[in-house]
Amino acid sequence: MYQYTEFDRQFVHxxxxxxxxxxxxxLAGTLGDDEFRPLRLQNGWYIQRYAPMLRISVPYGELAxxxxxxxxxxxxxxxxxxxxxxxxxxxxxxxxxxPRAPKLRCGYGHFSTRQNVQFNWIPLVKSADxxxxxxxxxxxxxxxxxxxxxxxxxxxxxxIAVDEIADPRPFCEIVRQWSTLHPEFAFLPRKxxxxxxGAREDRAAIAWYDxxxxxxxxxxxxxxxxxxxxxxxxxxxxxxxxxxxxxxxNQILNYLEAVIRVYNRYGRRDNAWKARxxxxxxxxxxxxxxxxxxxxxxxxxxxxxxxxxxxxxxDRVSACFAPPALSTPRKHPHDKVGDILRATAQSDVEFARWxxxxxxxxxxxxxxxxxxxxxxxxxxxxxASADQLDAAADLxxxxxxxxxxxxxxxxxxxxWVRCDQLPDLWRAARALGLAKPNIGLLTDMISCPGGxxxxxxxxxxxxxxxxxxxxxxxxxxxxxxxEIDLHISGCINSCGHHHSGHIGILGVDKDGREWYQVSLxxxxxxxxxxxxxxxxIVGPSFSAAEIPDxxxxxxxxxxxxxxxxxTFIATLRRLGAEPFKQxxxxxRHVADALAA
Amino acid sequence: xxxxxxxxxxxxxxxxSANADSQPDAGQVLALANDVDPCDLALDGVTRIxxxxxxxxDGRAFSQAFLLRRRLGYAGELRATGxxxxxxxxxxxxxxxxxxxxRADQNPDFAQRQLQRYPAFYQGDAGSSAPxxxxxxxxxxxx
Numbered sequence: 001m002y003q004y005t006e007f008d009r010q011f012v013h014x015x016x017x018x019x020x021x022x023x024x025x026x027l028a029g030t031l032g033d034d035e036f037r038p039l040r041l042q043n044g045w046y047i048q049r050y051a052p053m054l055r056i057s058v059p060y061g062e063l064a065x066x067x068x069x070x071x072x073x074x075x076x077x078x079x080x081x082x083x084x085x086x087x088x089x090x091x092x093x094x095x096x097x098x099p100r101a102p103k104l105r106c107g108y109g110h111f112s113t114r115q116n117v118q119f120n121w122i123p124l125v126k127s128a129d130x131x132x133x134x135x136x137x138x139x140x141x142x143x144x145x146x147x148x149x150x151x152x153x154x155x156x157x158x159x160i161a162v163d164e165i166a167d168p169r170p171f172c173e174i175v176r177q178w179s180t181l182h183p184e185f186a187f188l189p190r191k192x193x194x195x196x197x198g199a200r201e202d203r204a205a206i207a208w209y210d211x212x213x214x215x216x217x218x219x220x221x222x223x224x225x226x227x228x229x230x231x232x233x234x235x236x237x238x239x240x241x242x243x244x245x246x247x248x249x250n251q252i253l254n255y256l257e258a259v260i261r262v263y264n265r266y267g268r269r270d271n272a273w274k275a276r277x278x279x280x281x282x283x284x285x286x287x288x289x290x291x292x293x294x295x296x297x298x299x300x301x302x303x304x305x306x307x308x309x310x311x312x313x314x315d316r317v318s319a320c321f322a323p324p325a326l327s328t329p330r331k332h333p334h335d336k337v338g339d340i341l342r343a344t345a346q347s348d349v350e351f352a353r354w355x356x357x358x359x360x361x362x363x364x365x366x367x368x369x370x371x372x373x374x375x376x377x378x379x380x381x382x383x384a385s386a387d388q389l390d391a392a393a394d395l396x397x398x399x400x401x402x403x404x405x406x407x408x409x410x411x412x413x414x415x416w417v418r419c420d421q422l423p424d425l426w427r428a429a430r431a432l433g434l435a436k437p438n439i440g441l442l443t444d445m446i447s448c449p450g451g452x453x454x455x456x457x458x459x460x461x462x463x464x465x466x467x468x469x470x471x472x473x474x475x476x477x478x479x480x481x482x483e484i485d486l487h488i489s490g491c492i493n494s495c496g497h498h499h500s501g502h503i504g505i506l507g508v509d510k511d512g513r514e515w516y517q518v519s520l521x522x523x524x525x526x527x528x529x530x531x532x533x534x535x536x537i538v539g540p541s542f543s544a545a546e547i548p549d550x551x552x553x554x555x556x557x558x559x560x561x562x563x564x565x566x567t568f569i570a571t572l573r574r575l576g577a578e579p580f581k582q583x584x585x586x587x588r589h590v591a592d593a594l595a596a
Numbered sequence: 597x598x599x600x601x602x603x604x605x606x607x608x609x610x611x612x613s614a615n616a617d618s619q620p621d622a623g624q625v626l627a628l629a630n631d632v633d634p635c636d637l638a639l640d641g642v643t644r645i646x647x648x649x650x651x652x653x654d655g656r657a658f659s660q661a662f663l664l665r666r667r668l669g670y671a672g673e674l675r676a677t678g679x680x681x682x683x684x685x686x687x688x689x690x691x692x693x694x695x696x697x698x699r700a701d702q703n704p705d706f707a708q709r710q711l712q713r714y715p716a717f718y719q720g721d722a723g724s725s726a727p728x729x730x731x732x733x734x735x736x737x738x739x
Contacts, residue, residue: 177718183690187655313729
C-alpha cells in the first residue's frame with residue numbers, strides 16, 4: 001500500500017482544518033449555503049434525501065486494517081440519525097408503496113462502485129469531527145464529489161493479477177497526488193473520473209470513464225499508456241475513443257494537463273446534462289484530439305514539461321507497493337497444500353464453491369486473492385455494519401498482511417492470502433456471513449443506494465435488489481445460472497452502472513410512482529462481457545412488483561436457449577435480444593398495466 | 597520556496613479603494629470575458645488584465661490565468677473580477693492572479709487566512725512550476 005509521508009499526513013490534517021473553518025462559517029451564517037456547497041462537495045459531503053451523505057476517498061480501493069477500524073467507528077458512533085429523523089424518513093419511505101421493501105438502516109458503511117466508502121446518516125454538524133478522525137488514519141474525502149478530478153479507480157487485482165502488464169497503482173497514486181487540490185481544475189464544467197488498468201483484461205471499466213488509461217508495452221518493451229478520453233454513463237452512455245495509442249509513462253501528468261485544460265476551456269457549461277467531456281469529444285471529434293495534442297506539445301516544448309514523472313519519484317512510489325513479506329513461513333510444500341484444499345473441497349461442496357467463486361489466482365503461486373461477499377440477504381448490496389467492518393479488519397490482519405480492497409462490484413477483496421490458510425479464512429468468513437460463494441453470479445449485483453437515501457434518485461434500488469436476491473437464494477440454481485452482471489441504478493446518473501449490466505435496471509419516475517426500465521446486453525469491457533457497450537432497453541418500463549418476474553423470465557429463457565457451457569451474455573450475443581425482450585415483456589402483470 | 601501567499605484584495609462595495617491603485621494612464625487595462633483565448637491577444641503595453649468569474653463555479657478564468665502567466669509570460673497585474681469569493685482566492689493566487697476584487701458581501705478579514713492554509717502543494721502551479729516530487733529532499737523534511 002502507499003505509505004503516507006509526513007507531508008501527505010499534514011496535508012490531510014490541513015484539509016480537515018480548512019473544512020472545519022468552512023463548516024463553522026456556514027453554521028454561523030457567514031458562508032452561504034450556495035457558496036458552501038461546492039466546498040463541502042469537494043470534501044465528500046452531499047446533502048441527501050434525509051441526511052448528509054459522506055463519500056470517503058479510498059484511492060484505487062486500498063484499505064489498511066487500521067483504516068477499516070476507523071470506518072467501523074464512524075459507522076458505530078456517527079452514522080446515527082436521531083430517532084425523530086429516522087421515524088420521519090421511514091414513514092415517508094413507507095408512503096412510496098411496496099410493503100416488502102426493507103426498512104431503512106443506519107450504522108452502516110457502503111462500498112461504492114468506484115471503490116469508495118459512503119455513509120448516509122452523519123449529521124452535518126459532526127462532519128468536521130469525522131474528517132479529523134479520518135485524517136488520523138491518512139484518509140479524507142478530497143474530491144470525492146464536485147466538478148473536479150475525482151478519486152482514481154483501478155483493478156481490484158492490481159499488483160497481483162496473473163495477467164498484469166504493469167502495476168497501475170504507482171500511477172494511480174502519482175495521478176492522485178497531482179490532481180489533489182489542482183488550482184486550475186477545481187471548477188471544471190462537470191465531474192471528471194479517471195480509471196487506470198494494468199492488466200490484459202479490463203477490470204477497471206476504462207472505456208466508461210472520462211479518461212481511461214490502459215498500461216501497454218510498445219514493441220521495444222517501453223511502458224506507456226493507451227489513452228481513452230470521453231466515456232461516461234448518465235443520460236448519454238458513451239464508450240470513449242482511444243485518443244492516443246501510446247504515451248510514454250512518464251508523460252501522463254503532462255498529457256492529462258492538456259486533456260483537462262482543453263476541456264476546462266471548451267466544455268459546455270450551459271447545460272449540466274451536456275457538460276461532461278464525452279459531449280465535447282463527440283461534438284469536436286478529431287478537432288478535440290488535435291487541440292489536446294497541440295496543448296500537450298506546448299506543455300512539453302514551451303512550458304518545460306514540469307510534470308514529467310522522474311524515475312526517482314516513480315521508484316519512491318513504487319516501493320510502497322512492494323508485496324508484503326509473508327507473516328510466517330510456509331508450513332507445507334506446495335503440492336501438499338493443493339492436496340489439503342482438494343480434500344477439503346471434496347468433503348464440503350460449499351468450500352468447493354467458495355474456492356471456485358471467491359478465490360482468485362495470484363501472481364505469487366503460494367498466494368490467492370479472496371473476495372469477501374457483501375451480497376447477502378438482509379443487507380443492501382455493498383453495505384457493511386460497524387461490526388462487519390471491524391471483523392473485516394481482523395480478517396485482513398490475520399490473513400492478508402493487513403490489507404483489503406474495495407472492489408468495483410462492491411465487495412472487499414483480501415489480496416495476500418496464503419493458500420494453506422484458505423480453509424481457516426473460509427471458516428472465519430463464513431462465521432461472519434461473508435463467505436457466500438456468489439462472486440460474479442446473479443446475486444453479486446451492483447446497486448446504488450437509490451431512492452432510500454439519494455435525493456437524485458427517481459426510484460428505490462435496494463428493494464429491487466432485495467426482491468431479486470430473495471428469489472435467487474438457491475446456490476445450486478445460482479451456480480447453474482453462472483456468471484452474469486446485474487446492475488441497478490435508481491436514476492439516470494447511473495451510479496449503479498445499469499448501462500454496463502448484462503441485465504440493467506434503471507429507476508424512472510412516472511406520475512410520482514416508481515418504475516423501472518430494463519436493458520439487456522451491456523458490457524463493462526471485461527473478458528466475460530466483451531467490448532464495453534451500453535445495453536439496449538427492452539420496452540416500456542415495469543413496476544417494482546414486475547421486476548423480479550422479468551428477471552426470472554429472462555433467466556428462464558436463457559436456460560432454455562443456452563448451449564452447454566454458454567453464459568447468459570454469450571447466449572444473448574449469439575441469439576440477439578429479441579427472444580429475451582419477448583420473455584421480459586411477457587412477464588408484465590396485466591392487471592397492473594391496466595391500472596396504470 | 598514558493599512565492600509568498602499574498603494577494604492584493606479589494607472589495608466591490610468600496611470602489612474608492614478598488615480604484616486607489618488603478619492608474620488608468622499608467623498603462624493599458626484589458627478586461628477579458630472568460631471565453632476569450634488569451635493566446636490571440638497583443639499584450640504589449642498592457643499593465644493589467646482583468647479576468648472575470650461570472651459565477652464562482654465557472655473555472656475557465658483559472659486556465660486563462662495559467663496561460664497568461666506560463667505560456668505567454670505576462671508579468672503585469674492579473675486581477676480576478678466578478679463572483680470572487682474568499683474561498684477561491686488560494687486557487688486564484690496559484691493560477692497566477694495577484695489581485696482580486698471581492699464580491700461585495702465577502703469579509704476581507706477572513707481572506708488572508710484562506711491563503712495561508714497549506715505550506716505547500718503536490719503539483720506545480722503558475723507561480724512555481726515544479727511539482728513537489730522534483731523538490732529537494734530537505735524541503736520534504738521541513739514540510
